[in-house]
Amino acid sequence: MSEADLREGLRAAVGDEPPLDFDPDELIRRAEHLRRRRRALVAVGVATLALTGTVLSLPGVLDRRPAGIDAAEAPVLTTAVSPPPAAVPPPQTVAPQTVAPRTTVTTPVITDASTRYLTDYLTKRFPDVVPGVKVVGVDFTDTHKQARAGYLTGLVRFVDGAGSSAVAVQLSVPPARVTRDQFCATVVCDEPRREADGSHLEFATSTDPESKMTTHTVAHFRADGSVVQVSGYNHDPTRVGAPRAEVALAPEQMARLATDPGITLR
Structure with missing residues (x-):
């Protein structure tokens, strides 16, 4: 089959189809535009992941929690019940001791x-x-x-x-x-x-x-x-x-x- 016969066969196969309601050239340009945008978004996403991994690897970053964190996501705080304090014995009353007065001896100063x-x-x-x-x-x-x-x-x-x-x-x-x-x-x-x-x-x-x-x-x-x-x-x-x-x-x-x-x- 020659190339001319092939074209004629294809034209005949689609001859009964309704005509296209869009411009094929415009469709190609839009597809190309979407492909370039998709590539840019993929590149931005990769860069974002790399930056996020670097920040999370810094010391102390994982310990910081955003102020608006959901209470359901926060760790559960557990408390232990302290034992009751031991009973303190009442203070003992010590009888006052009688201290003998000291005798002060004044040493003369030679001048x-x-x-x-x-x-x-x-x-x-x-x-x-x-x-x-x-x-x-x-x-x-x-x-x-x-x-x-x-x-x-x-x-x-x-x-x-x-x-x-x-x-x-x-x-x-x-x-x-x-x-x-x-x-x-x-x-x-x-x-x-x-x-x-x-x-x-x-x-x-x-x-x-x-x-x-x-x-x-x-x-x-x-x-x-x-x-x-x-x-x-x-x-x-x-x-x-x-x-x-x-x-x-x-x-x-x-x-x-x-x-x-x-x-x-x-």
């Missing part, structure tokens, strides 16, 4: 005012206790160093009928720097004396066997814990000279100075 007071007091008091003497001076040396150590030492220099001499007066703040046993451990102590207020007097004597220098010391261990020591010599401790026949002050005179309430730290 320059202390040395000025003692200097004036000893200058006036010494001739009353030791008659017939002339006080040359009262000296307190290195007072700041001694004050830090808790004691103060002064020297009363005087002249009597036998010549010049001196008496050392030392005051220690409480508590006592030495006990009575320690005081008598290196010297010869006589029988102690107990005072009416409960304090004690210790009488000690020491002599250098070579120089024959003798020192008598009376220590008053006072009831408040302070100690006052008064030392007399058979020579002048401030200069080199021949010794006296006896110590310049009698033990009772040194005891009067040691127990004098005016000789104290203020």
Whole structure:
């Protein structure tokens, strides 16, 4: 069959069909347009899926929930019933305890005012206790160093009928720097004396066997814990000279100075 015969056969086959009510060229153009649009939509959909997958893979994105989420889609919140609290025992009543009041002991403070007071007091008091003497001076040396150590030492220099001499007066703040046993451990102590207020007097004597220098010391261990020591010599401790026949002050005179309430730290 030739090509012409084929065309004629086809024309005859459709000859009885109604004519087309549309333009074939227009139909082709619309089909082409729809195909291009479909391809564009597919490409946009693929890009959208890729972007969504990237965002969902970021940390914390899956934990964020939109504000308008349906309650049916939200996870079910379960709660556990806590056990009832344990019964708290009633507070126990503690009987108040009687506390003994504390006794406050005021420790004297050694200052320059202390040395000025003692200097004036000893200058006036010494001739009353030791008659017939002339006080040359009262000296307190290195007072700041001694004050830090808790004691103060002064020297009363005087002249009597036998010549010049001196008496050392030392005051220690409480508590006592030495006990009575320690005081008598290196010297010869006589029988102690107990005072009416409960304090004690210790009488000690020491002599250098070579120089024959003798020192008598009376220590008053006072009831408040302070100690006052008064030392007399058979020579002048401030200069080199021949010794006296006896110590310049009698033990009772040194005891009067040691127990004098005016000789104290203020």
